[in-house]
Amino acid sequence: MRSLLSFVVLSLGLLALSEPIVSPYSVHERRTHVPSGWTLSRRHDASATLPLRFALTQRNIDDIETFLMEVSHPKSENYGKHWSAGDVLKTFAPSDETIDAVRSWLLESGIEDERISVTPNKGWIEVSATLEEAERLLQTEYNVYSHTTGKEHVACDSYQLPAHITPHVDFVTPTVHFDAKISRRSGTEPARTIGQPGSSGPKTTGRFDGVIASDLSTCNEYITLDCLRTLYSLDYTPVATDKNSYGIGNVTVEYTPEAYLQTDINMFAMNFSEGLYGVAPYMVSIDGGYAQTEYTGFDYNGESDLDLQYGMGLVTPAQQVTLYQVGDMVEGASFNNFLDALDGSYCTFEGGDDYTQDAEYPDPYGGGYEGPEACGTATPTYVISTSYSYNEADLTPFYTARQCAEYAKLGLMGVTVLYSSGDYGVAGNDALCLNANGTQTTDGIMFNPSFPGTCPYITSVGATMIAPNSTVYEPETACEEVIYSGGGFSNYFAMPDYQKEAVEYYLATYPPDYPADIWNSTGMSRAFPDISANGANYVVAVDGEFELVYGTSCSSPVSGAIFTMINDARLAAGKSTIGFINPTIYSTDFSGLFNDITTGDNPGCGTDGFNATPGWDPVTGLGTPNFTKLVAAWLALD
Structure with a gap:
């Protein structure tokens, strides 16, 4: 596994694993x-x-x-010739x-x-x-x-x-x-608490009482479905809905106790998408997951309501959305628990789950889900959007490498995996920064990248916004309202070949003016995000009232919906799904097909962070999607 994902030798000295060889x-x-x-x-x-x-x-x-x-x-020559699950198992x-x-x-x-x-x-x-x-x-x-x-x-x-x-x-x-194996009740395991209240997720400024104009003139204050369709040239009605489904959610879908409320979807539909009224996602329960209604409020419903209202709204009611609800109310779940359900071989791959990080089913402590662990029980959808992340330093290099390899397997099978890049700029979740000894504190000064955003085999999504007093027809800027787009350079993963040209151009043309010991300045590490989308001022129905919501939690499902529609167009033309998109979107054939974001930055760790620049940058990536251009380019591929 170490040769699969070459660990970057850090100027930071955080993970110096090398030792003189003692023969033999x-x-x-x-x-x-x-x-x-x-x-x-x-x-x-x-x-x-x-x-x-x-x-x-x-x-x-x-x-x-x-x-x-x-x-x-x-x-x-083999573009789009994706593997079966059996091919993956047999090969590895x-x-x-x-x-x-x-x-x-x-x-x-x-x-x-x-x-x-x-x-x-x-x-x-x-x-x-x-x-x-x-x-x-x-x-x-x-x-x-x-x-x-x-x-x-x-x-x-x-x-x-x-x-x-x-x-x-x-x-x-x-x-x-x-x-x-420390009990879940101790509350010490970070990975399995991703759906718990207080976990990193979208932010809100509270109740929305504004008036939304019908002519898009208020999109700089309030984002709606129509604003997003205009921003990203998304004028498309799906036609291959029997072949296409969009897996959407927070943290690799929805993680109990995070759950949506159907009444909120209906409220949103009555105001912005009438065809959605009464429409529910197709739910797949994993490890006892269900859409709980015992606990409500923004911390419990904000993420799921946001994801589904905008994910379902943008793909239109004609396209069924699959919802994976993962984990019970007691044990919770982690990304690995979800991946186990998609790929039965992953349940035991590289030794299986780590129960200091991942929930254990049947619940060994009593009171939780006592059915069998979900292992190869769910079929992966063509697009999976996740709106949560960890700090890379929360997890060991082995744990992240093992999980990253699984995303590569999903890519081999034609699945597009999107993860939000984080909401704290160059700092980690909860504004934590790194110290030289590897610990994380709010007064640390070293940049703290996110995971899985730094995995080379997923697409990391940053956040933009419409600048104050600007219109929906003008270029966006990096998000600097309530949240800052996560971005930077991995401390664990080497730079993949597909992004070398873009990242090396950025580092040579716009070199960050920071000491080499506060960020991974080697020029050899995976850089993120890959793309971005609007992440500010979303009008979301939560617990019976509208709230304004912010975050890369908004950006990821919106991007997922756009790629789902591109899949629809390709499937209707008798072609494959787009699968792992990074090698394609970084290629010269796709140069200029994203809306380049050139203003704004992503502060954190006592700095202004990185700057958005022409071309790729570690704030907004390649830019925001232009559906019309992208679908034409993808339809031109075999």
Whole structure:
């Protein structure tokens, strides 16, 4: 996996994982600091037995980007020839060579054959080892760490593997990963709380009492469906609705307790889209998810109401929208729980979910959903829009790399995955910035990129706005009202080839005037966002009244609706879906097809952030969609 997503060597020094090679061993993983809430307690008991688990490298995983480019780059002979789910599973299963290599090494190291087992999915080799054996095998020392909840966990600071084994093993547990299964009730796991009140989501300035003109003259104050259609030249009625469906939502769909209210959709419809009255999305329940009505208010309904009212409104009532509702009211869910439902192989890929981050089903603690975990139970729609994100630093490089590979698999199958880029400019969620020791605080000074926005295999969406006193017919500016468009440079992922020309031009022509130690200035890292769309002053019906809503939470579903209509046009013409769009939109054939945004910036971390400039920039990406131009260009492709 490390070669799949080459970690950028940071001038920041945040994730310096390199170590001198100690022949024949070399450092495989190293932790830079003990996670919050944990403290070193004592040396592990010498008489203890450790259940070592070796996560085996997936076959062909180093070539996943090449495979994805073959079906996604407009100049490729295989453009649009997307894979089946079976093709994906068959291609990436661990090889017999990998299994044999690790097993042989263990046997040669004195581990008896009866203590070595391969899991049914061939993703793991498990060994019951004494402490002495484990420390000898991995050239490390194990300690016991205590958590504020009273839980204890066995871990080491780093570990090593022989050079001939390194290519066959992604990681080993227990080692540097703090994967002790802490109860959801402790509230310490960031990934599974994405749908909880207070999570990063859209912002509101409260109740809307204004008057919306019928001639678009108030679009600089109040955004409606008509404003967006005019801004982005979206004059289209879908015709291939039986072949097309748009998966929409916050954080990879909707995450309980976030839920929409049908009465709010009806209220919105009566004012802006009469055909939507009484129309509900097609709901797919995942891990006990349902549209709860026990709790209401903007924190519970704002995201879902926004996504569905504008997502359904822009694709018109003729196009059915699929809603994935993920997680129960007790355990909640994470992006990985959703991805498990789309791809059964992901449930066990690279060792499966991390229950310090991902919800566990059936609920092991009682009171939650006790049915079977959703694993390959949902069919992915052609476009999936997500309006939440984490800070990249919230998660380990391994966790993000594993998830990023799954987005590449979805792209191989013809799915377009969009994520909002964040609402705090160059700072992370809740305006947190990085410190040199890897921690995040509001008084930090180092730029804090988002995830999955920095994954090279998704399309990251920033936010724009109509400038004050401007009209809907004039160029937009970067959003600087209530929120700032998230953007910048990854600390985890290398720059993909498809964006090198655009990003290198930006860095050479408009070099950011900041010290190299507060942002990833190497020029080698994944840059985001890729595109943008309006993210200010949306009129949304929430709990029976209209509110003004702001955020890249607005931008992502609007972009998703536009790409859904492009899919419709291609499907009607007998062509494939557009799938992973980044290689296409960065290509010379699509140059100038987005509305370039050249004004505004994205402040954060005590700075003005980056500037919007001609061409790609780390505030608004390539710009906002122009449907008329884009659909014509995509229809011209095979």
